[in-house]
Amino acid sequence: MSFSVLGTGMYVPPKVVTNDDLSQIIDTNDEWIMQRVGIHERHFSEQETAAEMGYRAALAALENSGVRAEELDLILAASVSGETISPSVSCEIQGRLGVSCMTMDINAACSAFDFMLETAAGFFARKKVKKVLVVGTERLSRLIDWTDRSTCVIFADGAGAVVLGEGDGYIDAVFDVKGGLDVINIPQPVGSSPYYQRGQERKPCIHMHGQDTFKFAVTAICRDSVQVLERNGFSFDDVAYIVPHQANKRIIDFASAKLKVPKEKFYVNIDRFGNTSSASIPIALDEMNRRGMLKKGDLLLLPAFGGGLASAACLLRW
Numbered sequence: 001m002s003f004s005v006l007g008t009g010m011y012v013p014p015k016v017v018t019n020d021d022l023s024q025i026i027d028t029n030d031e032w033i034m035q036r037v038g039i040h041e042r043h044f045s046e047q048e049t050a051a052e053m054g055y056r057a058a059l060a061a062l063e064n065s066g067v068r069a070e071e072l073d074l075i076l077a078a079s080v081s082g083e084t085i086s087p088s089v090s091c092e093i094q095g096r097l098g099v100s101c102m103t104m105d106i107n108a109a110c111s112a113f114d115f116m117l118e119t120a121a122g123f124f125a126r127k128k129v130k131k132v133l134v135v136g137t138e139r140l141s142r143l144i145d146w147t148d149r150s151t152c153v154i155f156a157d158g159a160g161a162v163v164l165g166e167g168d169g170y171i172d173a174v175f176d177v178k179g180g181l182d183v184i185n186i187p188q189p190v191g192s193s194p195y196y197q198r199g200q201e202r203k204p205c206i207h208m209h210g211q212d213t214f215k216f217a218v219t220a221i222c223r224d225s226v227q228v229l230e231r232n233g234f235s236f237d238d239v240a241y242i243v244p245h246q247a248n249k250r251i252i253d254f255a256s257a258k259l260k261v262p263k264e265k266f267y268v269n270i271d272r273f274g275n276t277s278s279a280s281i282p283i284a285l286d287e288m289n290r291r292g293m294l295k296k297g298d299l300l301l302l303p304a305f306g307g308g309l310a311s312a313a314c315l316l317r318w
């Protein structure tokens with residue numbers, strides 16, 4: 001027993017910030033951002049926390065699926081930008097939904113949606129659950145170093161969610177993790193312990209070596225996608241859509257060229273939403289679903305990559 005996706009939802013805060021808006025506060029411009037990253041505008045939270053956005057995406061996914069919150073057996077959530085370390089974002093979403101079921105947060109940065117699907121698949125396989133809510137939600141604007149123009153133009157806020165039910169839609173996934181601190185990291189504040197030896201404090205914001213991340217991303221998206229397709233006897237021709245983590249349009253273009261897969265097969269919405277980390281794939285799925293792009297039986301490939309360094313590629317039938 002595996003699962004099928006019963007419904008999708010998303011929420012982005014109403015505040016839209018264009019590249020021209022950003023150029024008012026930092027030395028950048030629309031041409032550079034469009035050429036190097038492919039983002040035109042993104043949404044930033046003025047008030048909503050990551051958990052609030054996740055809750056709103058969850059409500060939309062529940063409504064789309066026709067599942068009542070009380071039917072949920074498990075809530076999985078991912079966020080690197082929740083306001084509290086405890087309670088977890090999944091606990092807060094559960095509290096807002098007013099239900100009581102097991103909840104769990106998964107920390108795998110931008111790859112977390114794939115890690116959550118695989119975790120959910122384990123619960124379904126053991127027949128422990130019948131309905132599961134999966135939420136990726138980020139308020140990355142609170143972790144951005146607004147003096148660092150190589151990150152503040154990329155990252156953005158938003159949430160995406162899916163409701164899963166028993167079925168045979170989920171086929172397989174591959175994962176790759178190379179633990180380390182060097183390429184991308186987000187330190188927590190060091191605290192005020194009188195016993196802590198000072199001197200190693202780092203700003204609690206997103207630190208990223210852009211070019212190293214870029215190379216890692218292109219390698220990961222190609223390797224993981226080929227691996228999961230081959231080991232299940234599929235080729236790219238069998239895939240209806242590739243729905244990648246939206247980190248940079250150029251990463252997707254490079255992968256398309258390297259894999260010799262037409263660009264049209266990749267769903268891209270980074271131009272309107274920026275990089276929303278764990279929320280980017282479920283946001284894309286919700287857009288595609290509501291636009292009527294996904295037909296029952298379509299094979300979808302979901303490659304993801306990011307901090308960790310962690311990457312994954314999931315294969316599922318709609």
Ligand code: UT7
Nearest residue numbers: 028029032036110149150153210211213214217247248306
């Ligand atoms: O989701 C998590 C995973 N994250 C990613 O996948 C991000 C991967 N990396 C990237 O997307 C790209 O490396 C960046 C978009 C972050 C940077 O693009 P790049 O083509 O690697 O640029 P660069 O860092 O090599 O910088 C090239 C130039 C530099 O100027 P000089 O030294 O050549 O004069 C930068 O200072 O571009 C400059 N630059 C900018 N110029 C205008 C960097 N950021 C900006 C900016 N506006 N926002």
